[in-house]
Amino acid sequence: MSAFASHDSATKQSAGVAITAEDIAETGGKAPEAVAQYALRLGxxxxxxxxxLGWWISRAPELEEDIALGNIALDLIGHARFLLTYAGSAWGRTEDELAYFRNEEEFRSVRLVEQENGDFGQTIARQMLFSFYQYELYSALQSSTDQTLAAIADKAxxxxxxxxxxxxxWILRLGLGTEESKRRIQDGLYYMWPYLDELFADEPLHDELEGIAVRPSTLRERTMERVTELLAQAELEVPTVAQARISAAPRDGAYSEYRGYILAEMxxxxxxxxGATW
Known part of the structure; x- marks a missing residue:
């Protein structure tokens, strides 16, 4: 059984339970290069x-949303810690080294997650699209033959x-709310929609990881089916806009103009x- 299996949450941080490189070593040892590259992308x-999402703390429209978005951000940091620790095991690098000491061209995130927060509607549009995709991703990744990836997916x-x-x-609340709330969430969907294709773009890396990684293209149908159903319930239109251009090697050096600003702050x-500790 994975060492992660006894933890209550991917973000639980308490004495003796914190996610460390040692935990990853106990469950999966050193990640093969291709697996490390895959984990790096997800992380x-x-x-x-x-x-x-952390930017919204103290800025959300309701106090409860300050807490909710902060908690979601912490969950995602927990997922990143697992994945970056596992990726780093291939190169002898810690999660902190990968998070804080890579330059912007070395990151492998999709452009959707880097887009500006904008107003609350724009943030919720991005969050809905990514979380629906991520749910299908982790559901499928639970069946990975790589035990560490499967354990991470199960917790996340x-x-x-x-x-x-x-x-x-929030999509329902804004879409079925006032004329202003409907306009804002619809505008947010139009802003984020061009970056959807990149979520589902396969790479040569996936050919090397048959049975280990999840091929993104296999997630499109179910993800978009659920997104479309939700938008219909919220009486929102499915945006009809051109998709942003995807390079011949998705996630391999192509990134949005916003990544550098995010990293400068982080x-x-x-x-x-x-090397400072506290």
Missing amino acids: DDALMLSQR LKEVEYHQDHAAQ QWLARQHP
Whole structure:
């Protein structure tokens, strides 16, 4: 049984239970190179989105939303810690080294999670699209033949179930609310929609990881079916906009203009005081 199986939450941080490289070593040892690259992609997605959501603490429209979005951000940081620790085991690098001491071109996150928060409607539109995708991803990844990835997916899925429910409730509330709330959530959907294709883009890496990784293209049908159903319930239209161009090698160096700003805020303290502990 995985060492993670006894933990209540992917983000539970208490004495003796914190996620460490030693935990990963006990469950899966050193990740093969291709597996590490795959884990890095998923970890970077979670890390970038957690940074975006953390901005809303003290700025959300309701006090309860300050707490809710903060908790979702913490969940995503927990997922990132698992995945970056596992990825780093292949290269002798810690989760902190991967998070704080890579440059922007070395990250492998999709552009959707890097997009501006905008107003609350725009943030909820992004959160709904990504959490619906992530739910299908982790559901499938539970069957991975890599025991560590399967264990991470199993723990993360329990939290993503809440993430998507939270986003769906806000989609309904805004879509069926006032004329202004409907306009804002619809505008948010139009803003985020061009970055959907990248979520479902296969890479040569997936060919190397048959049975280990989840091929993103296999998630499109179910994800979009559920998204479309929710939008119909909220009386919102499915955006009809062109998709942003995807490079020949998705996630391999192509990134949004916003990534550098996210990293500048996230990394400056660690780089100012490298190796500091507290």
